[in-house]
Amino acid sequence: MFNKVLIANRGEIALRIHRACREMGIKTVAIHSTADVDAMHVRMADESICVGPASATNSYLSIPNIISACEISGAEAIHPGYGFLSENARFVQVVEDHDITFIGPSAEHIQLMGDKITAKDTMKNLGVPCVPGSDGGVPTLEDAIRIGDEIGFPLIVKATAGGGGRGMKLAKTREDLETAFQTARSESKAAFGNDEVYLERYLQKPRHIEIQVFGDGKGNAVHFGERDCSLQRRHQKVLEEAPSPAMDHETRARIGQICADAVARIGYSGAGTIEFLYEDGEFYFIEMNTRLQVEHPVTEAVYGVDLVMEQLRVAAGLPMTVTQEDLVPNGHAIECRINAEKLPNFQPSPGKVNTYYAPGGLGVRMDSALYDGYSIPPHYDSLIGKLIVHGKDRNMAIARLDRALSELIVDGIETTTPLFHALLEEPDIQRGDYNIHWLEKWLDKNT
Structure with missing residues (x-):
């Protein structure tokens, strides 16, 4: 078992992880931004290290700063909690490249499930039931109309790289599809730098x-x-x-x-x-x-x-x-x-x-x-x-x-x-x- 774990998160989830470690006799290292210097997870941990200013981009999302904190403290493993870097495959790879254990799945599995189309294809092949929809991304409006006619309306247009409801538009009828398709692509491009979308049947009251x-x-x-x-x-x-x-x-x-x-x-x-x-x-x-x-x-x-x-x-x-x-x-x-x-x-x-x-x-x-x-x-x-x-x-x-x-x-x-x-x-x-x-x-x- 690990002797020391760095918790790459804040707030209630950081405290939650600390408690589990403490009950298992594992020492904890809390990272924090300058805005969180008085946070409870910082007070409770065995050690704490400031990894940057208030901005999450420069602290809780700074991979070099977190790796440095791990090396300074001698932590053998990193628990990411949820949010922040918890589903960042590149972070996992960097952690492993520094001979630190990532407490979570492999970079390969995070990447596999991070792309919604790849995840859906993988699950379908594994026998998991999936929503009827397009096989992969839909490049043109003409393709969208053809596929929409096949799977039926209403349907939903979704960004391949989407999340949190962004790049997601409902087309109740065939006539709605053009606006939904173009809007979803535009939103996806702006939010994720990727305008690829796919189609799924829209369920009424799931x-x-x-x-x-x-x-x-x-x-x-x-x-x-x-x-x-x-x-x-x-x-x-x-x-x-x-x-x-x-x-x-x-x-x-x-x-x-x-x-x-x-x-x-x-x-x-x-x-x-x-x-x-x-x-x-x-x-x-x-x-x-x-x-x-x-x-x-x-x-x-x-x-x-x-x-x-x-x-x-x-x-x-x-x-x-x-x-x-x-x-x-x-x-x-x-x-x-x-x-x-x-x-x-x-x-x-x-x-x-x-x-x-x-x-x-x-x-x-x-x-x-x-x-x-x-x-x-x-x-x-x-x-x-x-x-x-x-x-x-x-x-x-x-x-x-x-x-x-x-x-x-x-x-x-x-x-x-x-x-x-x-x-x-x-x-x-x-x-x-x-x-x-x-x-x-x-x-x-x-x-």
Whole structure:
């Protein structure tokens, strides 16, 4: 096992990784920008090194500075968390070239899944169900019209190198296709320097279901069931739960095994998430995230496994601590992403936290790096905490979440906490009857 790990991230995820390392007897090195000198992950780590100014480009995204921090501290491995460099294949290659272990999949697998067309082709060949669409990029409008007629409308035009909803346009009819095609290409060129797009059938009322997989890099893999991440705003997840209210045990076992078999066949190492749209009992592959997910705690709550510890073990060449037979779901878990944003327009709300009180009690977990007097910098993502609850069933989890939200205090800034109070009063949410369009429509009516 490693003696010392450098955590190439900040905020709650950096603190989360530190805790797992500490419980395993591993020393940690925190990197930070000048804006994060007083951050909790810096205070908690065994060592800390400043890697640049406030700008993420010159600090948390600076590969030379992070490698230097690793060499100065003597860290043997780097954990990237999520975001920043966690899915940067070039970073992984540089890390390995310096004889440092990257705690995550190989550069090859990150690159393979980083291009959406290549990822889709790979998954299709591995037996993973995919959305009907074009075979690769679509170079011309004439090609788009021909393919659109074949797969049917409505369809969606997507950037090959896209992400976060950019370079993505809906064509409800054949007549809409020209505008959608040209606009998606223009947006993709501006955002990613690549105007290649592809086409997929547009599903009317799908849920967003993701399967947590884990491989040992030696041809063995397991799945940890699914998470339902259908409550989204602008393609960004807001609330996640496990298991999904829309799935039964047989469906879960079937799609989970398909995903585990797929990553086992490519020799995948570490944590990964295979994301689907799910409609009328059918799964359609979207993408694979080759990293730890923001919402991993709901899976940990339901399966009783520390996924970061498993990442550390596998990266160190040790076997996983669980087999598929060990992984039996227990109860229900829900996670709310608490952002420093002002409702109703979700404007960023950085500033000083005068008072912070985390909810507690049975089945309640608060992942956050806040503390009294901490000043949230304006330079990074607005996520300031994740409230996770676990109960024996979904009704218990909802009741526990309602209670925990009422205990949470973050004074001095605006947060999205009131949104979750309102959502829990909605009958659709209480029944688990929602899809990926539900929240946007609800916000349009209620803000």
